[in-house]
Amino acid sequence: MPHMTEAQPTPPRRTDIRIAHTADLDAATLKAARTLLYDVFDDMTAEDWEHALGGLHALVHEDGALISHASVVQRRLLHDGRALRCGYVEGVGVRADRRGRGHGAAMMDVLERVIRRGYDLGALGASDEAASFYAARGWQLWRGRSWALTPDGIRRTPDEDGCIYVLPAPAAPLNLDTDLACDWRDGDVW
Numbered sequence: 001m002p003h004m005t006e007a008q009p010t011p012p013r014r015t016d017i018r019i020a021h022t023a024d025l026d027a028a029t030l031k032a033a034r035t036l037l038y039d040v041f042d043d044m045t046a047e048d049w050e051h052a053l054g055g056l057h058a059l060v061h062e063d064g065a066l067i068s069h070a071s072v073v074q075r076r077l078l079h080d081g082r083a084l085r086c087g088y089v090e091g092v093g094v095r096a097d098r099r100g101r102g103h104g105a106a107m108m109d110v111l112e113r114v115i116r117r118g119y120d121l122g123a124l125g126a127s128d129e130a131a132s133f134y135a136a137r138g139w140q141l142w143r144g145r146s147w148a149l150t151p152d153g154i155r156r157t158p159d160e161d162g163c164i165y166v167l168p169a170p171a172a173p174l175n176l177d178t179d180l181a182c183d184w185r186d187g188d189v190w
Contacts, residue, residue: 002079007025007117009117010028010029011189013062013063014062014063014064015060015061015103016060016062017058017061017110018058018059018061019057019058019059019110019114020056020057020059021057022036022054022055022058022071022140023051023058023152024058025057026126029033029051029059030050031067032066032067033052033057033066033092034049034058035160036066036067036068036069036093036095037052037069037091037093038097039095040093040094040095040096041093042163045082046185046187047185047186047187047188048090048091048187048188049080050071050089050186050187051090051091051188052069052071052073052090053071053073053092053154054056054074055071055072055073055087055090055100056071056072056092056111056114057069057070057071058070058071058106058108058110058111060094060106060109061108062098065076067069067094067098067103067108068094068098068104068107069091069092069093069130070089070092070093070104070107070108070110070111071089071090071091072087072088072089072114072115072122073087073088073090073178074086074087074088074089074119074122074181075182076089076182076183077121077123077180077181077182078116078147078149078175078180078181078182079172079174079175079178079179079181080147080174080175082090082118082172083173084120084121085119085171086119086120086121086122086123087114087115087118087119087122087123087167088122088123088124089108089111089112089113089115089122089124090124090125092104092108092124092130093106104133105137108137112137112167115167116167116169119169120169120171120172121167121168121169121172121174121184122139122166122167122169123142123164123165123166123167124139124160124164124165125160125163125165125188125190126135126139126163126164126165127163131148131163131165135165136166139165139166139167140165140166140167140176140177141162141164141165142164142165142166142167142176142180143177144176144177144179144180145158145161145179145180145183146161146164146179146180146182146186146190147159147182147183148182148183148187148189148190149178149181149182149183149184150171150184151184152180156184157189157190160189163190164180164190168184174181
């Protein structure tokens with residue numbers, strides 16, 4: 001009879017979440033985050049990466065390797081005659097082999113706390129695949145028309161209608177059926 005050995009349990013992976021400002025991240029971490037996002041998104045551009053910089057990054061490392069990234073940057077949104085300080089979420093991505101394990105939720109927990117305590121509202125542009133994830137977390141679909149303040153004046157952004165989600169704060173009540181305009185930036189404005 002052959003000798004049977006018991007399968008050795010796989011040691012648990014060590015997962016750490018870190019939050020840091022862009023200025024506090026070293027070049028290797030920024031490069032790893034950029035590489036991760038380019039791997040996650042087929043259509044990632046240099047402008048998309050730039051949009052994720054200049055704010056706070058939530059980074060999840062597993063056994064020392066970066067497996068997920070998200071950031072929140074400050075933007076201005078115009079709503080109902082008011083300029084609102086917005087925590088805009090960018091670059092949310094989890095490595096393909098680590099999805100479905102709560103890493104995205106852990107990053108959003110951290111960033112949503114930052115948004116609720118530091119901004120008038122949160123906003124993000126959601127892909128069709130991610131919309132239900134954000135909605136389940138309390139993000140609300142913006143039902144009104146979207147606009148951008150461009151160098152040539154205010155312009156409609158109809159392709160973004162139905163993709164913008166907001167995380168309202170009690171201090172800045174929102175009418176989700178009215179117009180919403182974002183500040184200008186290169187690349188995708190939303």
